[in-house]
Amino acid sequence: MAMVEYESSLTQTQIVSILRKHDVSSTQQRIEIARIVLSKHQHLSAEQILAMVNTETTKVSKATVYNTLGLFARQGLVRELVIDPNKIFYDSNVSGHHHFYNVDTGELTDISNSDVDVNMLPKAPDGSLIEGVDVIVRIRQASQT
Amino acid sequence: MAMVEYESSLTQTQIVSILRKHDVSSTQQRIEIARIVLSKHQHLSAEQILAMVNTETTKVSKATVYNTLGLFARQGLVRELVIDPNKIFYDSNVSGHHHFYNVDTGELTDISNSDVDVNMLPKAPDGSLIEGVDVIVRIRQASQT
DNA sequence: CTGCTTGCAAAGGCTTTGCAGAACA
């Protein structure tokens, strides 16, 4: 009773397929982590993922969680969000979108890409090319007066 | 010989005045740090600032550099840039502008505010208000083929 | 003088690493 509640339910087979598509070989632990991270679009810290994974059946060590998340990020399965000075957030939504960051609560909220219109005039300097654009809208609790 | 080369030269009096304007009382160390940080628009890590300050006459401890930069940020003298997972950059350019971030080199370059047109459609959720918008354009070395 | 500031070093939080045992193909 009282089991996990994922929004989208990815089958083990689907997860394995996704991992393989990103050149990540499947292991029990990676599947568990992927299940948490990929099933739902949200922003989780390594610490949170560690906790969520270990609420479940399988126990995964801290080292493996960190290493796996780093691997996932390198392989493009998740996106690393660097917003908070002392925590990396992992976002399974790899497609272009942006974020509200509540500086008071540390809360992170999605902004749909279509809600932000960024007209980039400058081209990347030198011989560099644009890889992505992150827009972080820092918000703060409005004073209730 | 072989002295420092600051772009704009702020006099001690000017620095003191700026600090005071931001409710920061003046001390020898804060003035030294401010001289480095405020004289020129650039992106420096605490580590770099520590090194630059201690190249000079006055020696400032690591703790004081970190604490002072935190203080400066809180008082609006500088802006903390959270872009690199394991380093905070301090930007003396407090006015609205954005950044190129070269993921290969870690290099940070300014984008003038006028070069980016962000049309923010979504309003901040709840009773929150927008404090600022950070746009980070991740760039990467173009493959020379 | 009285309080704020500095500095040293130790502590702290997050993440990475080394290496032996375990799991996978």
Next chain:
DNA sequence: TGTTCTGCAAAGCCTTTGCAAGCAG
């Protein structure tokens, strides 16, 4: 069976903190 992966704990990096001595007004 060979290779890759996991896990534990220790190490590492950046930053913060505690507390005594020092400087500012």
